[in-house]
Amino acid sequence: MHCGLCLPTCPTYDATKVERNSPRGRISLMRAIADGQLEATKTFADEMYFCLGCLACQTACPAGVNYAELFEHARAEAEQSGTLKSPKRNLIRGFTLRWLFMDLRRLRFVSRVLRLYQRLGLQSLVRRSGILKLFPKRLREFEALTPEIQPRFSAELIAPVTPAVGAKKFRVAMLAGCAQDPIFSNVNRDTVDVLARNGCEVVTPRAQSCCGSLHAHNGEWALAQELARRNIEQFPPSEFDAIITNAGGCGSHLKHFGKLLADDPTYRDRAKSWDAKVKDIHEWLTEIGLQAPATDAKADRQVCPTVVTYHDSCHLCHGQKITAQPRQLLRAIRGLELVDLPESSWCCGSAGVYNLTQPEMANELLRRKLAHIKSTGAQIVATANPGCLLQIINGARAEGIPLRVVHPITLLAEAYRQDK
Ligand code: SF4
Ligand code: SF4
Numbered sequence: 001m002h003c004g005l006c007l008p009t010c011p012t013y014d015a016t017k018v019e020r021n022s023p024r025g026r027i028s029l030m031r032a033i034a035d036g037q038l039e040a041t042k043t044f045a046d047e048m049y050f051c052l053g054c055l056a057c058q059t060a061c062p063a064g065v066n067y068a069e070l071f072e073h074a075r076a077e078a079e080q081s082g083t084l085k086s087p088k089r090n091l092i093r094g095f096t097l098r099w100l101f102m103d104l105r106r107l108r109f110v111s112r113v114l115r116l117y118q119r120l121g122l123q124s125l126v127r128r129s130g131i132l133k134l135f136p137k138r139l140r141e142f143e144a145l146t147p148e149i150q151p152r153f154s155a156e157l158i159a160p161v162t163p164a165v166g167a168k169k170f171r172v173a174m175l176a177g178c179a180q181d182p183i184f185s186n187v188n189r190d191t192v193d194v195l196a197r198n199g200c201e202v203v204t205p206r207a208q209s210c211c212g213s214l215h216a217h218n219g220e221w222a223l224a225q226e227l228a229r230r231n232i233e234q235f236p237p238s239e240f241d242a243i244i245t246n247a248g249g250c251g252s253h254l255k256h257f258g259k260l261l262a263d264d265p266t267y268r269d270r271a272k273s274w275d276a277k278v279k280d281i282h283e284w285l286t287e288i289g290l291q292a293p294a295t296d297a298k299a300d301r302q303v304c305p306t307v308v309t310y311h312d313s314c315h316l317c318h319g320q321k322i323t324a325q326p327r328q329l330l331r332a333i334r335g336l337e338l339v340d341l342p343e344s345s346w347c348c349g350s351a352g353v354y355n356l357t358q359p360e361m362a363n364e365l366l367r368r369k370l371a372h373i374k375s376t377g378a379q380i381v382a383t384a385n386p387g388c389l390l391q392i393i394n395g396a397r398a399e400g401i402p403l404r405v406v407h408p409i410t411l412l413a414e415a416y417r418q419d420k
Contacts (some may be wrong), residue, residue, distance in 0.1 A: 001065075006057035011347050011365055012050055020047060023057035023067060030074050045078035050361070052354055053217055054347040055252075055318035068252075068319065069259070072216050079219030097220050101178055101210045102227075108153060111182035115149035141359050144398075147390055150185045155206050157189040162202040169199035170241040170288065175231075175254070177247050178210035180386045187386075190413035191246045191281055197416050198291050202244075205234055211245075213253030216260070217352050228257045229267055237273040246281045246409055248385035249352065252319030254278045280316065281409055282325035282384065292332040293415035305337040308411070309378035311369065311392065312345040313385030326384055326408045333415045341381075342372045348383075350391035366395040374401060382408040 006023040007013050013022035020029070026047060032038040051071060058067040078084065100107050117123055123146070126132065132140050154176040164170075172195060176188050188204075195202045212227030231254075235243050245251040255278050257271040264271075279287070310327055317323045323345070330338045349355055349365030369392065373381050381403055383389055389405055396403040 001063045003062065005062060006060040009056040009060040011052060011054065011056070012361065015361065015364060021050060023061075023065075026051055026074070027065065027067070027070060030070055030077075033077065040077050040081035040083065042083035045081060045084045048074045048078045049084075049357060052314070052347050052349075052351040052361075054314040054351060056314065056345065056347070059318045059321075059345075068256075072219075072221070075217065075219040076221045077219075093218070097215055097218060097223060101214055102223065104178055104181070104208060104210060107178060107210075108182060111149050111153075114146070115151070115182075118149060138359075142356060145355065145390070145394055147179075147183045149182050152185060154181045154185045154188045154204065157185055158192050158202075158204045160204060160206060162192050162196050162204070164199050164201045165196045167199060168201050170201070171239070172200045172202055172242045172244050172284070173235045173240045174202050174204040175211070175235070175243065175245045175250065176204060176208050177245070177250055177386070178214075180247050180250075184386050184389065184407070187246060187407045187410055190407070190410045191244065193413045194281070194285070194409055194416065195244065198285060198288060200241075200288075203240070207234060209234060211250045211254050212260075213250055214352060216253055224253075225260055225264070228260050228271065229264075232257065232267060232270050232274050235274075237270060237277040240277060242279045242284050243274070243277045244279055244281055244284055246384065246407065248280070248313035248316030248320070248322075249387060251278065251280045252315035255320065280320055280322050280325075280384075282316075282329055283320070283322050286325040286328060290329060290332060293334065293412070294419045305335050306380060307339055307376070307378045308336045308380040308382055309339050309341040309373060309376040310344060310408070311341055311348060311373070311381055311383040311388060313383055313388045314345070314347050314351065316384055317345045326382070329412055330382060330408055333411055335415075336380075336411065339376045339378060341376055341378075343368070344372075348388050348391045348395075350385075350387035352387060355387075355391055362391075366391060370395050370399060370401065373403065378403075380404045380406060380411070382406055382411060384408055 002024060004024055010022050019025040029044055033040050053071050055068055132143060174192055192202045209227050209230040212224035216224035245254055255275050258275045261267045261271040308330060310330060312323055327338060330336060347365055348369040349362035355362035381392060384407055393405045
């Protein structure tokens with residue numbers, strides 16, 4: 001089918017109106033290469049990296065085209081072609097994909113160094129000194145996106161086993177994530193608290209690995225498979241009622257280990273049971289029946305409730321089709337009024353590392369997102385993916401918008417704490 005129903009939902013096509021920048025155009029290119037009519041050239045590789053991988057086209061497609069799978073294979077093809085290779089690119093990919101994210105102890109070490117740099121005031125000093133003007137524009141943009149590192153990481157905030165509050169109904173495992181841990185360990189803490197309040201005993205192993213979505217989305221198929229195997233070993237699916245993730249982007253990848261390891265006879269079956277056990281936190285809470293926070297006397301006294309709006313992370317809504325559950329959860333919190341965000345499922349430009357690799361397009365999408373957020377008059381924007389949280393936090397700060405940007409689970413955890 002070439003119906004084109006996906007075209008109006010594609011942010012890159014919307015920006016350029018060029019067929020090649022649309023899902024249909026990209027699929028035609030992939031097909032031509034698969035049929036041997038085209039070589040995987042640099043133009044092809046650039047096009048695959050201009051795609052956000054937001055999967056809005058997958059939601060729109062009436063024929064059920066699995067764009068997520070096509071996209072991952074196309075990026076792997078682009079990498080194998082070697083057309084994008086350069087010493088600088090090889091160095092960056094080698095450092096991040098093959099070194100930093102393959103062992104989270106390294107990521108935590110680098111994060112601690114960065115934390116020290118921030119705490120000692122060196123970062124503000126460097127920013128104020130104007131020295132950054134001497135560096136290339138790309139590096140300055142990259143520096144501006146440096147996230148604030150948390151004082152304590154998940155292992156220091158969360159016990160290996162957290163008992164359920166009241167009767168134990170379920171035993172679940174908690175995935176702390178890779179970048180999520182140093183940047184949003186507080187959200188992990190909140191997630192564990194919320195799970196415990198909902199009758200779950202929560203196991204949070206100290207030794208965890210990156211889920212590998214970064215690798216799969218950047219053409220490193222073999223590394224993604226290696227990380228999938230490690231995750232299955234660290235979280236044996238038969239030992240838990242559910243394996244919980246609170247990051248939309250990770251969840252979308254974590255639910256497809258079965259396909260990733262389909263040709264591996266040792267892991268194939270366990271990967272399938274793993275897929276069935278992985279649950280996004282909002283999905284799980286809705287499935288088991290969320291215990292709404294009790295009446296909040298303080299919020300009830302409030303004349304005006306706090307206005308909150310919700311931005312759908314692409315891989316939570318398009319990748320996992322989870323849209324109603326986070327909204328349901330936000331509505332359960334007294335003192336909050338949820339207002340609709342126009343174009344809530346339109347990508348904010350974060351898209352993994354897209355805001356680093358394609359800053360112009362990412363900034364255009366961010367401006368559009370912020371304009372919609374402002375139009376709602378909300379004081380809080382809730383979103384359930386670390387990339388989206390950072391992108392909107394950075395955007396709001398740059399534009400001077402007084403906005404609290406927060407994971408929905410944090411709002412729920414705060415409401416439970418007020419119950420006490
Ligand atoms: S994944 Fe997003 S950016 Fe890529 S083709 Fe689909 S809609 Fe367009
Ligand atoms: S990907 Fe789906 S929606 Fe887009 S042109 Fe093909 S069949 Fe139509």
